[in-house]
Amino acid sequence: MKSKTRSDFKKVLPLYIFTLIFVLVPILYAIFLSFMTRTNTWSVEYVFTLDNYRELLKPIYLSTFADSFKLAVAVTFVDIIVGYPAGLFMARLPEKQRNFFFAALTFPFWINSIVRIASIIVLLRTYTTILYSYEAVVITMVYALLPFMIYSVYSAAVKLDNSALEAARMLGASKFRAFLDITLPLTAKGLLSGITLTFIPSMCLIYISDLLGGGKFILAGNLIENQLMKTHNLPLAAAISVVLMIFTGTVILISNRLEPVAKRRRRAR
Amino acid sequence: MKRILALTLCLTFLLTLVGCGKKKETLTIYTWAGMFPDEVIDAFEEETGIEVNYQNFDTDENMLMTLEASEGSGYDLVIADDYIIEQVISEGLAQELDTSKIANYKNINPTFQGQFYDPDDKYTVPYGAGIMQIAYNPDKVDLDIKGYADLFDESLEGRVGVVGNNRVVTGVILKMLGYSMNTESEKEIREAGKKLLELSPNINLIKDEYLNEDLLAGTVDVALVYQSQATLTAMENSNFKFVMPEEGLGFGIMGMFVPSKAENSDAAHQFINYILDGKTGASCFEWMGYCSTNSAADEYISDDFKSLLTLPEDLNTENAEIIQNIDQKALDVHESIWNAFVNACQ
Structure with a gap:
């Protein structure tokens, strides 16, 4: 038994090393940097300070975070409205058609996203007047992130046991009631992971807000970019990243918490 | 072996x-x-x-x-x-x-x-x-643009583009107010920031690269552009006009x-x-x-x-300025007024 665990450990050791070097060390370094002092010659002095976090309490940063949050909520909301039914619909199709839809969703990924976004710019410029507006940013983000929502919902819905639905209907539940009591709780996991996969990136897809918003919409990601590329304030950039990481972690944690709630609710009925 | x-x-x-x-x-x-x-x-x-x-x-x-x-x-x-x-x-x-x-x-x-x-x-x-220039399409703009002050005209609401470089754009406003682009006086920079906010209703685009494309496509009709973008615009469409602003030049x-x-x-x-x-x-x-x-x-x-x-013969180099490094405190003021400006443009 003991020898078996040891050999198991050996097998996963590369994974541990990989995680350590490429995930943990950079994160720790970013956290470390966020408490350091910047110098005027664009480098970092290793003197402890809390100034970077104090700086983040300024209204300009707070309002940017709030704006990013609002945008992310809007994008996620639209993605749920469009993506959830689409995912359910796809799961119900016969296999051949399902594969077709799957391919149709995958095709755009074969083209570089910058190219796709450049074509959206051309389309919006030619046929509408909304280029360089908030709507243009939301529409493009919804488009860019929609596949993730559909995939997530689909992967949960495809495992859905139809007999449960049939039973509910036979026992007199209305269609809506059956959806609420059977389909929704059983696909909640997919929906939640879809929300995580759309919400978090939409706070940081800065190339979309830059290109479609005409430089007028600053996201949390832009703040980091500006500090790195323009102001060269590495510690402040690190501090923004840390705050964003904490925020992201909270969102994931909440969605993990919600999952058992959904399950419990199902059992209680 | x-x-x-x-x-x-x-x-x-x-x-x-x-x-x-x-x-x-x-x-x-x-x-x-x-x-x-x-x-x-x-x-x-x-x-x-x-x-x-x-x-x-x-x-x-x-x-x-x-x-x-x-x-x-x-x-x-x-x-x-x-x-x-x-x-x-x-x-x-x-x-x-x-x-x-x-x-x-x-x-x-x-x-x-x-x-x-x-x-x-x-x-x-x-x-x-x-040299920073103002480029505009005379077919769509009725004004005879002579300088930075004309960018504030009400008729240009939502039609102006500027380069995405805060030192350049704020520098232009500083010049307009008669200050140096490289001033380190917080009071002067803040005053420029206030003036900059008045420009925000007219701004449709803040972008550092390829502003010429937006001028040519008509997403903006007037733009404060870098020299290279002015040249690229002129190469595509000889109709455009280019102005060396009367308030002074940034180069x-x-x-x-x-x-x-x-x-x-x-x-x-x-x-x-x-x-x-x-x-x-x-x-x-x-x-x-x-x-x-x-x-x-x-x-x-x-x-x-x-x-x-080529430089115009009658160029007044005395009123031309190059953007230089300024101290960190002044840069921070620049950053904060720029952020306020960008937010106001939405």
């Missing part, structure tokens, strides 16, 4: 390659992409037998970081912006030029010499200058310098001399779309672009 054999073969092969590389003299140029037409590089290679190794950076800051890391080695010739060259020289990463090796040195337009980043012209030779100079530990500084001097030739220079400036810094090149620039690519 087989392995050892294979290894030996590989090593011999590699060594031969290295040997080959050594024989041919190379010149490593480090600058942005698209700074020289291919013909110019090819002709230089043919004429001198020196192979040009062209390497790109995307921003001045990246260039500085690379040079800092290599302590001034790895490249023979660098072309970058004025303010960063000041930093490069102050860190001792550039070497003094030997003007006796540069016969065409006399061709340099003196307007672009003796500037803040290299007051005694010891380290640099200017290669192109940019920038790009300079060539040889890093302190360049492996082949002789070749770098040869290349500088080659570029300073009038005809060669003219083809370079036309290609880049930047203003000529070479008096001998001016006459070779085609008539279509002469007004854009």
Whole structure:
């Protein structure tokens, strides 16, 4: 038994090393940097300070975070409205058609996203007047992130046991009631992971807000970019990243918490 | 045994390659992409037998970081912006030029010499200058635009684009108010910030690259653009008008310098001399779309672009300014007023 665990450990050791070097060390370094002092010659002095976090309490940063949050909520909301039914619909199709839809969703990924976004710019410029507006940013983000929502919902819905639905209907539940009591709780996991996969990136897809918003919409990601590329304030950039990481972690944690709630609710009925 | 054999073969092969590389003299140029037409590089290679190794950076800051890391080695010739060259020289990463090796040195337009980043012209030779201009489409704009003040006109609501460089845009407002672009006075910068907010209803686009495309496509009708973008607009559509604002000019100079530990500084001097030739220079400036810094090149620039690519005779250089490094406190004020401006533009 003991020898078996040891050999198991050996097998996963590369994974541990990989995680350590490429995930943990950079994160720790970013956290470390966020408490350091910047110098005027664009480098970092290793003197402890809390100034970077104090700086983040300024209204300009707070309002940017709030704006990013609002945008992310809007994008996620639209993605749920469009993506959830689409995912359910796809799961119900016969296999051949399902594969077709799957391919149709995958095709755009074969083209570089910058190219796709450049074509959206051309389309919006030619046929509408909304280029360089908030709507243009939301529409493009919804488009860019929609596949993730559909995939997530689909992967949960495809495992859905139809007999449960049939039973509910036979026992007199209305269609809506059956959806609420059977389909929704059983696909909640997919929906939640879809929300995580759309919400978090939409706070940081800065190339979309830059290109479609005409430089007028600053996201949390832009703040980091500006500090790195323009102001060269590495510690402040690190501090923004840390705050964003904490925020992201909270969102994931909440969605993990919600999952058992959904399950419990199902059992209680 | 087989392995050892294979290894030996590989090593011999590699060594031969290295040997080959050594024989041919190379010149490593480090600058942005698209700074020289291919013909110019090819002709230089043919004429001198020196192979040009062209390497790109995307921003001045990246260039500085690379040079800092290599302590001034790895490249023979660098072309970058004025303010960063000041930093490069102050860190001792550039070497003094030997003007006796540069016969065409006399061709340099003196307007672009003796500037803040290299007051005694010891380290640099200017290669192109940019003047901030206002470009507009007279078919769509009824105003006769003369200067920055016209950008505030009510009729231009939601139709103006500006470059995405806060020092440039705020600098323009500072000039309009009669201050220096490089003021470190918080009061003056804040006053400019207030004025800048008044511009926000007119702004549709803040973007640093390819503003010319938006002018041509009509997403904006008026724009404060870099020289190169003005030239690109003019090349596509001769209808556009370009204005050197009456309130004063903001301009920038790009300079060539040889890093302190360049492996082949002789070749770098040869290349500088080659570029300073009038005809060669003219083809370079036309290609880049930047203003000529070479008096001998001016006459070779085609008539279509002469007004854009050479300095006007009556230019009042006293009211022209280059954006320079300012202290951190002033920069922070700049950043905060810029953020407020961007937010107001939404």
